[in-house]
Amino acid sequence: MASVPEISRICFGCEPLGGADWGPISVPDIADAISRALELGVNFFDTADVYGLGLSETRLSEILGARRHDVVIATKGGMSWREATSGGRAAVSRDSSPAYLRTAVEASLRRLRLDRLPVYFIHWPDPGTEIKHTFEFLSRLKEEGKVGHIGCSNFSAAQVRAACEVSEVSLVQLPVNLLGEEMDLEMAELVKEKAIGVVAYNVLANGLLTGKYDTNSRFTQDDRRARLPLFHGEAYLRALLQVTEISARAEAENLTCAQYAIASVLRRGDVVSAILGVKNRAQIEENYSAMSRLFGR
Incomplete structure (x- = not known):
């Protein structure tokens, strides 16, 4: 059976610290949110070497300071990249070969200023x-x-x-949310059989399940939502209708739409933590307060 680390039910998602794909960010605001998260009892932080091409890991280490030794940092590897020379997006490819992983792990250790990576995910399977x-x-x-x-x-x-x-696998990271992203039956049976913990991501469906977007919402080109099919055309209109229905259910439980969406994922027995991409103190306070009331730490 797998050994699962002791982690908080809310995981602080650090992809925005990479400075790409989420529109404008304020590093001081995220640093303030991390400080508040630590005060609230969040001990789980998720990043990846490819987020900002190493920048998320570096910034997370700087913000945590000595506290980086007291928390569980999960990072992901197995993605190599070549930076664009013309200011465009970097060319990213999957590489989980032993030779590349040796280099990737050593680089993550340097950026995070750790002797050991508490959790290391392979980001995507490499064909x-x-x-x-x-x-x-x-x-x-x-x-x-x-x-x-x-x-x-x-x-x-x-x-x-x-x-x-060939290895003990402690955790799997998968998208799970109320808009239809779900584990299939085979995965659900496997994690139960092997006692593997599920770390859910995209719990708020790229922000849709916060309930703050409507047909007038627009996204800048440095925001991934400008490229995602879910935020365009009929798919977007259908999703907004779903969010309206979910918001009504949330109100019946005296929860915000976001809180209800997170709680619904954490109510599953196989999900040990839900990753929330956090940009400011208000976001972590809104969502952690409700989750601690419902689930404890």
Whole structure:
């Protein structure tokens, strides 16, 4: 059976710290939110080496300071990149080969200023590398003390099972939300069989489930929502109708739409933590206060 780390039900998502894909951000505001999250009891922080091409990890380490040794930081690897020379988006590709992962893990350790990565996810399965080779190597890194718990992000149930054949897998990270992103039956059965914890992401469906968007909302080109099909055309109109219905259910429980969406995910027995991308103190206070009341830490 897998060994799951002791983590708070709310995970502070640090992708916005990378400074890309979420529109304008204020690093001081996020730093203030992290400070408040620590006061509230949040001990789980999720980042990835590809967020801002290393910038999210560096900023998280700087903001946490000495507290980085007291919390559970999860980072993700297995994505290589080549920065654009003309100011465009970097060219990113999947690479979970042992040779690349050695370099990636060492780089994450330097940026986070840690001797050991508490949780290390493979960000996406790499079709060019056998899962066996990737996770045998991660087990070796764990034996070396470079990696604590091992996780799979965006893997199918079959791929997670293949990883489990050669390594202990403690966590899987998957999108779960009230707009239809859901674990399939095979994954649900597997995490129960192996006692693997599920870390849910996209819980608020890229912000739609906050209830703050409508048909007049517009997104700048540095905001991923400008590119996502869910935020355009008929798909967007259908989603807004769903959000209206969900908001009514939330009101019946005296919760905001966002709080209700998060609570619905955390009420599942297999979800151990929900990642929330946080930009400011108000967001963490609104959502953590309700979750601590409903679920404790």
